[in-house]
Amino acid sequence: MPELPEVETVRRGLSSEIVGRTITGVVVRERRLRWPIAENFETRLVGKRIDAIERRSKYLLVRLVDDARRASTLLAHLGMTGSFVVHDERSASRTKPHDHVDLILDSGAIVRYNDPRRFGSMHVFDGPDSAQPLLAHLGPEPLTDALDGRYLFDQTRRRPGPIKQAIMDNHLVVGVGNIYANESLFRAGIHPNRAANRISKQRYDQLVHEIKAVLSEAINAGGSTLRDYVNASGEPGYFQLNYFVYGRDGEACRHCKSALKLARHGGRATVYCAKCQR
DNA sequence: ATATGAGCCTGTATGC
DNA sequence: TGCATACAGGCTCATA
Numbered sequence: 299m300p301e302l303p304e305v306e307t308v309r310r311g312l313s314s315e316i317v318g319r320t321i322t323g324v325v326v327r328e329r330r331l332r333w334p335i336a337e338n339f340e341t342r343l344v345g346k347r348i349d350a351i352e353r354r355s356k357y358l359l360v361r362l363v364d365d366a367r368r369a370s371t372l373l374a375h376l377g378m379t380g381s382f383v384v385h386d387e388r389s390a391s392r393t394k395p396h397d398h399v400d401l402i403l404d405s406g407a408i409v410r411y412n413d414p415r416r417f418g419s420m421h422v423f424d425g426p427d428s429a430q431p432l433l434a435h436l437g438p439e440p441l442t443d444a445l446d447g448r449y450l451f452d453q454t455r456r457r458p459g460p461i462k463q464a465i466m467d468n469h470l471v472v473g474v475g476n477i478y479a480n481e482s483l484f485r486a487g488i489h490p491n492r493a494a495n496r497i498s499k500q501r502y503d504q505l506v507h508e509i510k511a512v513l514s515e516a517i518n519a520g521g522s523t524l525r526d527y528v529n530a531s532g533e534p535g536y537f538q539l540n541y542f543v544y545g546r547d548g549e550a551c552r553h554c555k556s557a558l559k560l561a562r563h564g565g566r567a568t569v570y571c572a573k574c575q576r
Numbered sequence: 577a578t579a580t581g582a583g584c585c586t587g588t589a590t591g592c
Numbered sequence: 593t594g595c596a597t598a599c600a601g602g603c604t605c606a607t608a
Contacts, residue, residue: 330585332584332585377584377585378585378586379585379586379587396586413585414585414586414587415584415585415586415587416584416585416586417584417585456577456578457577457578457579458578458579459578459579463579463580467578564579564580564581565580565581565582
């Protein structure tokens with residue numbers, strides 16, 4: 299499932315293919331994504347030039363301009379199973395199941411959105427990002443200075459709930475999905491059940507350090523398989539990473555060899571080492 | 577303000 | 593072999 303590093307990898311991969319290009323056609327085969335694709339979606343995209351592709355949280359923001367230099371944005375989320383793959387005319391001629399949207403560019407490239415579970419979304423909007431309901435209430439980006447130990451410490455003084463759920467709360471900080479929540483807590487030696495308001499400033503410094511480290515490492519790993527991801531296989535890059543805990547319940551802790559435990563937070567699997575994490 | 581659970585989906589893995 | 597069921601989980605919404 300695309301987490302922040304995968305979305306960033308997709309952004310970088312798409313950038314060279316689409317920035318500066320004009321959208322000459324849009325094909326929508328399935329409108330029922332997380333929210334239905336708006337009726338005027340195609341009209342609002344055709345003829346627009348792609349100025350930039352940015353990322354906010356796990357959203358991709360494709361910045362568009364029309365002939366009169368009016369700005370708009372294509373907002374896309376990959377959900378759990380979404381992917382963008384760049385095709386040429388020949389490879390695009392055969393569609394696969396769940397190929398829901400095509401953006402046809404003046405270069406001849408076809409940017410194809412595929413999403414089996416349809417948890418992803420696509421919107422076009424004008425005006426500032428802050429006016430977008432989906433973007434308005436997002437916490438800071440994890441890889442910027444806006445996230446530090448002081449911030450998390452200050453923001454969790456009235457949160458007696460488990461730290462795992464706190465760092466996965468998009469209002470607090472974005473981009474820490476289940477995989478990276480598990481991994482960063484293990485690396486910081488913090489028990490996922492520990493009350494967020496009972497963690498010291500020092501330990502938050504450590505946790506933030508690990509969050510930034512695991513995300514950065516995953517982006518770097520994704521970068522090495524960037525071409526494959528965007529152009530062909532649709533395989534995310536992070537599969538190469540060696541996880542400490544994620545998906546390893548029952549297996550031996552890589553540090554102390556005791557069996558990793560499985561718990562559940564808000565319906566999501568949590569794997570941790572009861573000995574290394576306190 | 578914070579926390580919890582339901583619901584959205586389909587591919588894959590497991591159980592009988 | 594085939595069918596049924598559980599699970600995966602980011603996100604929003606409704607409810608407590």
